[in-house]
Amino acid sequence: MARPRRRLLLAASLATVCALTASACSATGGAGSAGDGKGTIEFWSMPYWVGQDDKVKALVDEFNASQGEVTVDLTQLEWKDGREKIKQAMAAGKGPDVWLMNNGLELDYLKAGSLAPLDELGYTQNDTGAFLDLAKVNEYEGKLYGAPLYFDVSVLVYRTDVLKQYGYDKPPATWEELKSTASAITKKSAADGDKVSGWQFKGMDDHVNAINSTWESFLCQAGGSLTSSDYTKSTQNSQAGRTAMEYMKSFYTDKISPVGTSALNGFIDGKVAMFSFFQSVIANVEAGGEKTKDKWAVAPMPEGPESGCSMVGGHSLVASAQSQDLKAAGTFMKWLASPERSAEYMDFKGIFPYDTAKVDLTVRETYEKKIQSDPNWEAIVEQLHRNSPDLLLQDRHGWATRWEAQKASVVAGVGGQVPVDEALTSIDEQVGKTLSTEQ
Known part of the structure; x- marks a missing residue:
């Protein structure tokens, strides 16, 4: 892994x-x-x-x-x-x-x-x-x-064979393309009787700790920040935070991504078409042997409303x-x-x-x-x-609390167990207490 x-x-x-x-x-x-x-x-x-x-x-x-x-x-x-x-x-x-x-x-x-x-x-x-x-x-x-x-850095990993099978000769370059491509693959493959999930968020599946890098990448792309510029306040409950979490949640409410499916294992088995994680996950994909050989590639992250940045x-x-x-x-x-x-x-x-x-x-x-x-x-x-260094410098402040809070609240918010605003508020409240002790 x-x-x-x-x-x-x-x-x-x-x-x-x-x-x-x-x-x-x-x-x-x-x-x-x-x-x-x-x-x-x-x-x-x-x-x-x-x-x-x-x-x-x-x-x-x-x-x-x-x-x-x-x-x-x-x-x-x-x-x-x-x-x-x-x-x-x-x-x-x-x-x-x-x-x-x-x-x-x-x-x-x-x-x-x-x-x-x-x-x-x-x-x-x-x-x-x-x-x-x-x-x-x-x-x-x-x-x-x-x-x-x-x-x-977090990148997009995609199955070239699956995308080609459903009419795509290149990976998605934007959030809009990511969702439309993933939706089409999920629906068309289900209609064919061999369902493939077009997309899965790593961290909602086999390794919950991965939701941290996944979430922070999408928050960054929406123009959000983890803290204020002076690192004294947690700032995830923002318009950017809501945009990012609502976007991620839509993959589940629209039944594009299945709850509980492993992004990595599903990808290796050809049952997940795309996911994102640090580029070092390539070693795990290559370990799939004949299941993955010559059937996948890497692309930059699809760009969000503000940028195409990702977690470092x-x-x-x-x-x-x-x-x-x-x-x-x-x-x-x-x-x-x-x-x-x-x-x-x-x-x-x-x-x-x-x-x-x-x-x-x-x-x-x-x-x-x-x-x-x-x-x-x-x-x-x-x-x-x-x-840029900005996101990781922010993450340094209150990170132990943040990474535990995000594992619970991001999964709950994206999965629909709690409202998005409640999930984001919970993160800010928990991290905010830690930030106040750092001063």
Whole structure:
């Protein structure tokens, strides 16, 4: 399965835990030591290489064999509780030197001063200047704290064979086209006696956590925001929010999408014609073997009333401000999050986080070969350039509460269990309480 972008962390914020554990965190950061760059560091990671859980260990082994000054000890964690284990360890003063974190980073760590800024890890302006502008999702109070390994963006995944069977030679480009195409496929296939759902929202089905990235993409396309510009208010109960949720709900009230059908599994079986999710879901589609081989493609998201933006995800490396060898931690981070390695992550469709005009020629050539080897990259790159850091920077504030609230309220609102206004109000009320404690 493609990995969900976030999991609920511990109920208590890291800042609160740090206040109770004097040795765990620094209020301002910088309690670590630059070190001599020669020693052993601890790296804790979930298996971010989609589809191959052993690849992270292989990369660490490769780094260790490549030089003799820094040794990395890897602790492999599971996605179901890895983030929580890191947070607990950090609060107890026993956390790793370097670990994996979602792009956008987590506000608790940033506010507690638990992360070392990249400039203290040996990154120069030339190093950080080579990142895409989207790397600003890892900024906080003017400093960059996360080195992106790769980005994710939500895209449209569609069955070329199903669309062609029902008279469509290209994917829908707008909300109106998406709904009309999906409706026609659902109705015509039912009349033929072999019903195919034209569309399914991922998150209303096999993996409810996915409703967060799905919902936030459609909210963005309607011109909505998660918070006010100063991050102090939750702003989903807006005209844009109502437009987005009513649109999503209409797929169920008009019986285009069936409640309970898995978007991914249905797609692999040829029973769902289209769905949207992060481009890394391609690895799961390809795992369908003969069921999906040469029968699908990727397109940019259909544009909504205001834009064709989508949710941004992916992962970065961060380092502890309490590390006793920041130089060694930086050496490893610069290797694992380097342009050379990020070009390798394109093998599981991780989006290259660097400006190709600012990397070595050999890396640029590798990048170009990978882009040319798969026609789906054109759509993924187009979707990438439609996005800004704004949505993910908003999502950083109150995200644990938001992602739980949205899982309940968006599903209920879209599924018709509660009125749309009630669903949106519930999200704003719950998230608003969390935002008020962040001030």
